[in-house]
Amino acid sequence: xxxxxxxxxxxxxxxxxxxxxxxxxxxxxxxxxxxxxxxxxxxxxxxxxxxxxxxxxxxxxxxxxxxxxxxxxxxxxxxxxxxxxxxxxxxxxxxxxxxxxxxxxxxxxxxxxxxxxxxxxxxxxxxxxxxxxxxxxxxxxxxxxxxxxxxxxxxxxxxxxxxxxxxxxxxxxxxxxxxxxxxxxxxxxxxxxxxxxxxxxxxxxxxxxxxxxxxxxxxxxxxxxxxxxxxxxxxxxxxxxxxxxxxxxxxxxxxxxxxxxxxxxxxxxxxxxxxxxxxxxxxxxxxxxxxxxxxxxxxxxxxxxxxxxxxxxxxxxxxxxxxxxxxxxxxxxxxxxxxxxxxxxxxxxxxxxxxxxxxxxxxxxxxxxxxxxxxxxxxxxxxxxxxxxxxxxxxxxxxxxxxxxxxxxxxxxxxxxxxxxxxxxxxxxxx
Ligand code: HEC
Ligand code: HEC
Numbered sequence: 001x002x003x004x005x006x007x008x009x010x011x012x013x014x015x016x017x018x019x020x021x022x023x024x025x026x027x028x029x030x031x032x033x034x035x036x037x038x039x040x041x042x043x044x045x046x047x048x049x050x051x052x053x054x055x056x057x058x059x060x061x062x063x064x065x066x067x068x069x070x071x072x073x074x075x076x077x078x079x080x081x082x083x084x085x086x087x088x089x090x091x092x093x094x095x096x097x098x099x100x101x102x103x104x105x106x107x108x109x110x111x112x113x114x115x116x117x118x119x120x121x122x123x124x125x126x127x128x129x130x131x132x133x134x135x136x137x138x139x140x141x142x143x144x145x146x147x148x149x150x151x152x153x154x155x156x157x158x159x160x161x162x163x164x165x166x167x168x169x170x171x172x173x174x175x176x177x178x179x180x181x182x183x184x185x186x187x188x189x190x191x192x193x194x195x196x197x198x199x200x201x202x203x204x205x206x207x208x209x210x211x212x213x214x215x216x217x218x219x220x221x222x223x224x225x226x227x228x229x230x231x232x233x234x235x236x237x238x239x240x241x242x243x244x245x246x247x248x249x250x251x252x253x254x255x256x257x258x259x260x261x262x263x264x265x266x267x268x269x270x271x272x273x274x275x276x277x278x279x280x281x282x283x284x285x286x287x288x289x290x291x292x293x294x295x296x297x298x299x300x301x302x303x304x305x306x307x308x309x310x311x312x313x314x315x316x317x318x319x320x321x322x323x324x325x326x327x328x329x330x331x332x333x334x335x336x337x338x339x340x341x342x343x344x345x346x347x348x349x350x351x352x353x354x355x356x357x358x359x360x361x362x363x364x365x366x367x368x369x370x371x372x373x374x375x376x377x378x379x380x381x382x383x384x385x386x387x388x389x390x391x392x393x394x395x396x397x398x399x400x401x402x403x404x405x406x407x408x409x410x411x412x413x414x415x416x417x418x419x420x421x422x423x424x425x426x427x428x429x430x431x
Pocket of ligand 1: 072084085087108113121124133136137140
């Protein structure tokens with residue numbers, strides 16, 4: 001026979017158990033995730049500061065960043081005076097342009113990625129043809145569809161503007177004597193077609209003067225990199241939620257809706273998204289062929305296959321003579337895969353701020369996140385038609401999501417937006 005006290009204990013125990021059951025999800029959302037999923041979630045947050053870039057000696061120099069900010073918003077570097085970095089990387093659109101294919105002097109072939117957190121990358125551009133933020137800049141300036149400009153024009157633009165010239169010389173020392181027009185023509189750049197006027201003007205200069213202009217050109221990139229390294233943005237609702245998982249803070253645990261939590265569980269678990277979208281940046285920093293068919297009538301884009309050749313040939317790469325620490329980039333460039341193995345591979349984009357950066361993929365083919373997820377959900381069936389190279393086999397692990405799973409994943413991806421950078425960093429003149 002049970003004593004009254006024992007019954008009271010039993011009842012009390014049962015009552016306590018019910019309370020625990022109800023409290024468990026909010027007390028760390030423990031019941032929601034397996035231990036593996038929980039560990040995988042923790043690996044996505046927080047996002048630390050960008051890694052150091054020893055190839056750019058002024059990467060963290062505030063004066064260089066202030067100059068870089070001016071140059072970022074300055075149309076004067078482009079051939080018609082009207083196009084700046086901010087034409088395609090607009091601060092009010094999370095540093096994208098909202099277009100499928102970016103448009104400078106003409107429409108290009110790729111989608112403009114966000115620059116928020118860009119400094120977290122190891123490789124730049126969808127095809128990785130630049131190995132640093134600074135060496136990315138010369139490509140844009142001399143691209144006929146973007147700035148349509150050239151390195152001599154850029155050097156003159158800085159030299160002839162007293163405030164830009166002062167800012168430049170404070171960081172990098174004296175500019176070459178660009179006023180001597182016999183030595184430094186208004187336009188000039190190396191080109192494959194050596195009979196082009198800009199190539200002829202460039203070829204007529206002395207090697208020493210060409211080197212001096214190249215150095216100014218590299219330094220413009222290095223100053224812009226110093227600015228870009230500050231475009232980090234604050235923590236996202238997802239990061240707050242992870243803090244909640246660690247501390248049990250109820251307000252933080254409530255940062256994600258039940259649908260977003262289900263989406264997160266899929267993302268790190270059964271969905272296998274973090275095979276590629278891994279780490280705090282939601283990118284492994286590498287290149288994959290996810291089997292996007294080439295749209296009818298469009299040229300094939302070989303992605304990383306061509307990117308590797310361009311990177312090797314680039315005189316501004318990390319092991320070149322304008323690098324401030326070639327030894328730091330040596331290993332990175334020594335172990336590149338064979339171009340043939342990289343046909344149709346593109347860089348895994350970060351998914352931070354992804355809800356703000358539509359449209360999606362290297363060619364902006366998908367308007368919404370739902371469209372992207374429908375593509376993944378169709379599996380190999382979505383990769384029928386003309387492919388470049390072969391779809392990676394790991395993608396077979398991604399399941400055929402149901403409509404409600406797609407909604408859950410979308411709800412999760414919408415929680416990765418960071419607070420925007422401070423206004424002092426999003427206008428032409430800096431702090
Ligand atoms: C005409 C539009 C346009 C202009 C102007 C432009 N960009 Fe871009 N930007 C793009 C496109 C498109 C890409 C992707 C191109 C590719 O991958 O081949 C890109 C890529 C980048 C990347 C690589 C990001 C990553 O995650 O790999 C950086 C950094 C960048 N741009 C910075 C700049 C800077 C700095 C300027 C000014 C000097 C600039 N862009 C001017 C359109 C533009
Ligand atoms: C095998 C590696 C891999 C896997 C697995 C993978 N992705 Fe991707 N993801 C990529 C690559 C590479 C791209 C860019 C492809 C391109 O543009 O050609 C991309 C693009 C995206 C984009 C577009 C982002 C943008 O800014 O354009 C989203 C969103 C996305 N993936 C979400 C997911 C989700 C959700 C999952 C899980 C269901 C997933 N990915 C699984 C490699 C992968």
